[in-house]
């Protein structure tokens with residue numbers, strides 16, 4: 001599979017975006033007060049690293065395999081785990097709201113970019129990653145609802 005110049009440019013920008021997501025989840029996992037939220041951020045960090053690797057594969061001419069799996073958000077059933085005071089809860093709420101905004105932005109970027117791609121296989125990969133990003137946002141949203149941070 002050979003990408004044209006515009007496609008290479010778009011994938012490279014998406015890769016930078018994924019790099020930023022990895023760094024954000026790493027930073028936020030370190031900052032979060034609730035251990036459950038720390039774990040969620042650490043888990044999503046690995047998913048973003050996987051996206052980064054998939055894009056790297058595309059740049060190297062290999063189309064990564066897409067696994068047909070149940071979306072993680074379906075299985076994620078968070079409980080009200082936040083044991084901190086109001087201030088620490090507000091802090092974690094901010095982290096959640098901010099990273100959801102990032103996920104929304106990244107998902108939208110994938111949706112816009114994939115229209116420029118020639119290969120159906122590559123479009124399918126980008127579409128799968130976009131769906132993952134929606135799922136990440138949904139998991140964090142579920143955490144917010146369970147912990148009464150969603151208002």
Ligand SMILES: [Fe+2]
Nearest residue numbers: 018021048051
């Ligand atoms: Fe991602």
Ligand SMILES: [Fe+2]
Nearest residue numbers: 103132133136
């Ligand atoms: Fe994501």
